[in-house]
Every structure is written in structure tokens, then in C-alpha cells.
Amino acid sequence: MTPMANSKDQNKLFDDIHWQMDILQNIDVGLVVMDEHYTINVWNSFMQNHSGKAPEMVLGKSLFEAFPELPEAWFKHKAKSVFVLKNTAFTTWEQRPYLFRFPHYRPITGTAEYMYQNSSIIPLLDSNGIARHICLIIYDVTDTAVNKLAQQQANKQLQNLSRTDHLTGLFNRGYWELRLIQEFKRFDRYEQPSSLIMLDIDHFKKINDSYGHTVGDEAIRAVSRSIKEQVRDLDIPGRYGGEEFGIVLTNTNGDGACVFAERLRTTIEESTIYAEGHEIKFTVSAGVAELDEQLHDHRQWIEKADQGLYRSKEAGRNRVTLLP
Numbered sequence: 001m002t003p004m005a006n007s008k009d010q011n012k013l014f015d016d017i018h019w020q021m022d023i024l025q026n027i028d029v030g031l032v033v034m035d036e037h038y039t040i041n042v043w044n045s046f047m048q049n050h051s052g053k054a055p056e057m058v059l060g061k062s063l064f065e066a067f068p069e070l071p072e073a074w075f076k077h078k079a080k081s082v083f084v085l086k087n088t089a090f091t092t093w094e095q096r097p098y099l100f101r102f103p104h105y106r107p108i109t110g111t112a113e114y115m116y117q118n119s120s121i122i123p124l125l126d127s128n129g130i131a132r133h134i135c136l137i138i139y140d141v142t143d144t145a146v147n148k149l150a151q152q153q154a155n156k157q158l159q160n161l162s163r164t165d166h167l168t169g170l171f172n173r174g175y176w177e178l179r180l181i182q183e184f185k186r187f188d189r190y191e192q193p194s195s196l197i198m199l200d201i202d203h204f205k206k207i208n209d210s211y212g213h214t215v216g217d218e219a220i221r222a223v224s225r226s227i228k229e230q231v232r233d234l235d236i237p238g239r240y241g242g243e244e245f246g247i248v249l250t251n252t253n254g255d256g257a258c259v260f261a262e263r264l265r266t267t268i269e270e271s272t273i274y275a276e277g278h279e280i281k282f283t284v285s286a287g288v289a290e291l292d293e294q295l296h297d298h299r300q301w302i303e304k305a306d307q308g309l310y311r312s313k314e315a316g317r318n319r320v321t322l323l324p
Helices: 003-026 045-051 072-085 142-163 173-190 202-210 213-230 254-269 300-314
Strands: 030-035 040-043 088-091 117-125 131-140 192-203 236-241 246-251 274-277 278-280 282-291 318-323
Touching: 003 300, 030 045, 040 213, 072 088, 072 117, 072 131, 173 192, 173 236, 173 246, 192 202, 192 213, 192 254, 192 300, 202 213, 213 236, 213 246, 213 254, 213 274, 213 278, 246 254, 254 282, 254 318, 282 300, 300 318
Parallel strands: 282 318
Antiparallel strands: 030 040, 030 131, 088 117, 117 131, 192 246, 192 282, 236 246, 274 278
16 A cells, blocks of 8 residues: 555544544534443533533543432443443433433423433443443433423313312312212222211302302302311312212211211301302201111212201201211
8 A cells, every 4th residue: 555545544534533523522412431430431512511511520530420419329220231231221201300410491391490311321342342331322302201291281180170170179070979989899899987978058049049149159169168178188079069069088987977077067157258248157967978788889878978968957957967
């Protein structure tokens, strides 16, 4: 080979290395090359720009020395299989939102607090086929993550709307009855105590006729607020229809449900609502039925609690009745 040919080959080699390095530096993903001791050998512009750390600040240092907040045990476990098995390992933002907590500044996804990331760890084999280095690739997937999270939130809101009574914020009748059936089946299987309260507003028609439906609606909302304040997370409160409410008290026997219902009744009796320039006081009546083996389906459970409610009405209203 002539000296001139040799010179051309060297120039071509340098050119090849130059544009390869140019690609590595300007590609829109993070690239970090590390050896078996996790010492950083390559740190591209993406990593520099998003971390705020120039190459001279990290090259020659351990990844965990440069970024002590990284999950060291988790990452080493992930990387070990790459070194040993020479297989690429992957992580998605849904498994771990990010590896490096980089701020995110895109205007379209400005609501994101940080950059959501997917990552890959690739083995780099030497001439003997041994993986002595690995390449960590960081992908910015914030747009995808934010859009998916927004869709999930929208679906959750739609689901809540389909379950919720718009006036009271309690479960609507359809969803409440579905939960009642589930509780009935749970008792049938595990025989854990559960009680149902059916409750309605006394003389509600008179409230509507005297003050109008706006005031009637406020009375219904006032009862629902009192219910929400007193139920537990495991309880199942719903608007059964009109001015009538149903409350399933899980893991609660009849006596315990009566204590709850009486406390609720007293709270409402002592309350005053202000609507349309009127100051209104009213009461509620309730029936309580504890679930037992004699009830063959959820409808009988509702009927039994309703019977207790009717007895409260017949006995003068503003009271709680537990059917034996």
C-alpha cells in the first residue's frame, strides 16, 4: 500500500469516528457507557443537558458516586444479567417512572413534574465476546406517559360519574344495589355480620309543597352530607330514590347499626338548613335489618329494612326501628 493510500485510509477512519461521535452526542436519547465497576466512560449531550453535569464532572466516576440518589441495588441487579447473560434489559415508565430524575420543560406536557423515562441496558462485547461494558440508553417518553395518565384519569372520572348520584354525591341506586348484592354474597360465603339501614326524610312532600323543590333538594343534600361525615370507608352509602337513602354497614351487627342510625338521626334533627331565604329544620326515620340466614336474596334484605322504616313512620316518625 502506498503512503498516499495509507493516508486516505487513516483520514477515512478519523472521519468515520468523527461522525459516529457526532451522532452519539446529538441523538435525542441519553447514552451512558460503563464498565464492570459502573465507571462512566461515555456521557453524551442529552445526559449533560438534562442533568446539568458536564462530561468532566462524571467521566471516570462511578455512576452511583455521580448520582447517589439512583437505586443502586436495583440497578446492579438489573445490570448483572446483562453482563452475565449478554441480553438486553428493559425498564418502562410504568414499572419505574424514571431512572434519573430530570426536570421536564416541554410546553405541551408542562404539567409533568419530571421526565418520564424508558430505559435499556445493552451489553457491549469485546473481541473475545465478553461483555466488559454496558450501554445505558434513556428515552424521554413524557408525552406518552402524560397522555396515558390523562386518559386513565378521564376514564376514572367517567367511571365515578356512572356510579354517583349527581345531587348527593353518594352512590346512585344502580351501583349501590350492585354493591349490596356483593355484600350479600360475601355474608353467604364468610358469614361476617352486616347490616342495612333504609332511611328517608319525614314529611318531605310538605317541604317541597311549602318551600319549593330547590329547598327540597337542599334537604336531600344536607342528609347526604351527614351520611358522608359519619360512614367509614368500608361502608356503602347510596341514594335509593327521591328522599330515601340506603346505607350498608359492613362488619356491623344490628345493635351496632342502630347506634349509628340513632347518631345520624340526632345529627339531622339538630341541624338547620338555610335555602332560598328560609330556615328549615326536619327529621328522618330509619329501619335497620341485620343480614342473617333467613334472608334468601338481597331483595328480602331491602324489604326487611323497609319494614323497619315503615314501623318508624307508623310509630310517629323521627326514630329508628330494628326488626328482629
